[in-house]
Amino acid sequence: MRARRRRSRKTKRGEAAVVSREEFDVIIVGSGSCGGALAARLTGDPDRRVLVLEAGAVYESVAALPQRVRDPADVSGGMPGSPHNWELTGEFADGFVAPVARGKVIGGSSSINAAYFIRGTKENFTEWAALGNDEWSYEKVLPFYKRSESEKDFPHDTEHHGTTGPIPVQREPIDRAPEFTRAFTDAAIGLGFPVEDDKNGPGSGGVGPVPTNISHGLRVSSAVGYLIPNLGRTNLTVKGGVQVTRVLFQGTRCIGVEASVEGRTQRFHARQTVLSAGALRTPQLLMLSGIGPARQLKEHGIEVLADVPGVGQNLMDHPKMSSPWTFSGTFPVLPGRNVMTSNLNWTAEGSGQAGDLEILPFVASRASMFRVDTDAVAMRVPAVQVSVMQEDSRGEVTLASADPLGNPRMKWNFFQQESDRVRIREGMKVLDELFHSAPMRAIGAKLLSLDKTDLASNAAMDAWMISHLNYAGHPSCTCKMGPDTDPMAVVDQYGTVRGVENLRICDQSVFPKLTSRGPAATAYLLGERMSAFFA
Structure with missing residues (x-):
């Protein structure tokens, strides 16, 4: 859809902004899992005009996608320096600063992830509903999980699965790593x-194969499943190279967004605007636009439009430890194949949070996954991860400056709470037991960095934990949904931002609590479910 004549208007900084005279019904900021699914569903109504703004590159066909975006065995798109990755860094624990991988390309992070596709649990959504979000009970979200998927392995289980959705879901055949997969499964059963x-x-919970969104060697991202197939719709426009810098208002009514496009400021208008920029960028955009904790906004010279103290708070993720491992077999490089075959989910002893621990082994070397040439032993073999899936610690996203093109300040505060450290210690012990079991010893499997001295005391385990801390890439909950009685809620359960009109959020930032499985499948659910809330 072509824009009509453009006119100029002065920005807050005094420069001329190009203003598109074409007004859309909905602007969606971000083309990731949530934004892509939402855009595809909303434009199913031919009378609704939708504009999707993506900061990264937009490709108009699957064939045009770069290899690192297409191949699920290649996660180098999330490496520093990749054109498909935001150059972000964050502090994960006191003094531990590291790169933060987030997708900057059509499809967002779904275009660079490892294609792990496990839903949140029934218990997760029971809790979401109990927190005042009854539209998100398991019974109400299940139809939208089903609508998003094309289940290949359990197509006859129509009570729990869909077969006509845009995202194919299947488990990696055991021939990917048959010796290890059988041994890992038998070891878990033996415990x-x-x-x-x-x-x-x-x-x-239990041990079993990992569902993935891979089809015929292709990572089926939101770009592949939702956006590219619908680019022919005359009511859908997807623009790349557009970095939104703030939300525009008349009074408290949202009228669109301002963005940087090839170094120039441009404005886009719509009746409704949806932020789908992710749990790190969305709170930054809100604060730059005057919505957030009043004291923080004033510190950066930003006029307060709505004092919403929960913006940027409550950051959750899945803190994980990684250890390299090896066995007597080989680790073949298989493009187009998944890099994980099975995992183990369980509830920690004495925990009231179901499914709060996970062990996830990879069956491809880190060198092959990240496409690096190195002689480092730890990179020439796979890693196995142990993660806390329901952490009690919380982080935050705050402004580093009022520069709209700058990055926010991000602190995860991993393992700040003792309860998280208690659970990860249990995970470490179970990991050690698995690798010392008879089935794993029979194939020569062994951990290369976790030994008995690391398990000798809580202090030793905590030291190992910090030295092997890693980032799962699942930031969530920084603009959480909740009822008016929750002072830290940023949106209601329909995604509407507090204190303003015509502005919604549809991304993982609105999770009231992070799911106890990786959030990719639930991100698609969010876009599917939110689409039903539009009149």
């Missing part, structure tokens, strides 16, 4: 864990 054949079913 008393149940088998969980379908991790997207209503079960309560």
Whole structure:
């Protein structure tokens, strides 16, 4: 859809802004899992005009996608220096600063991730509803999980699965790493864990194959599943190279956004605007636009439009430890194949949070996954991760400056709470037991960095924990949904931002609490479910 005549208007900084005279019904800022799914569903109504603004490159066909975006065995798109990755850094624990991978390309982070596709659990959504969000109960979200997927392995389970959605879901055949996968499964069973054949079913955890969004060697991102197939719709416009810098208002009514396009300031107008910029960028955009904690906004010279103290707070993720491992077999490089085959989910002893621990082994070397040439032993073999999936610690996203092209300040505060350290210690012990089990010893499997001295005391385990701390890439909850009685809620359960009109959020920042599985499948659910709230 072509824009009509443009006119200029002065920005807050005094420069001339190019103003598109074409007004859309909905602007969506970000083309990731949530934004892509929302755009595709909203434009199913031919009378609704939708504009999607993406800061990174937009490709108009699957064939045009770069190899690192297409190949699920290649996660180098998230490496520093990649054109498809925001150049972000964050502080994960006191003094531990590291790069933060987030997708900057059509499809967002779904275009650079490892294609792990496990739903949140029934218990997760029971809790969301109990927190005052009854539209997000398991019974109400299940139809939208089903609508997003094309299930390949359990197509006859129509109570829990869909077969006509845009995202294919299937488990990696055992021939990907048959010796290790059988040994890992047998080891978990030997420790008393149940088998969980379908991790997207209503079960309560166990060992089983990892569902993935891979089809015929292709990472099926929101770009591949939702956006590119619908670019022919005359009511859908997707623009790349557009970095939104603030939200525009008349009074408290949102009228569109301002953006940087090839070094120039441009404005886009719509009846409704949806922020789908992710749990790190969305709170930054709100604060730059005058919505957030009043004291912080004033410190940066930003006029307060709405004092919403929860903006940028409540940051959750899945803190994880990684250890390299090896066995007597080989780790073949197989383009187009998944880099994980099975995992183990369980509830920590004495925990009231179901499914709060996970062990996830990779079956491809880190060198092959990140496409680096190195002789470092730890990179020439795979890693195995142990993660806390329901952390009690909380981080925050704050402004580093009022510069709209700058990056926010991000602190995760991993393992700040003792309860998280207690659980990760249990995870470390279970990991050690698995690798010392008879099935794993039979294939020569061994950890290269976790040994008995690391498990000798809580102090030793905590030291190992910090030295092997890693970032899961699942930031969430920084603009959480909740009822008016929750002073830290930023949006209601329909995604509407407090204190203003015609502005919504549809990304992982609105999770009231992070799911106890990786959030990719639930991000698609969010876009699907939110689309039903538009009149």
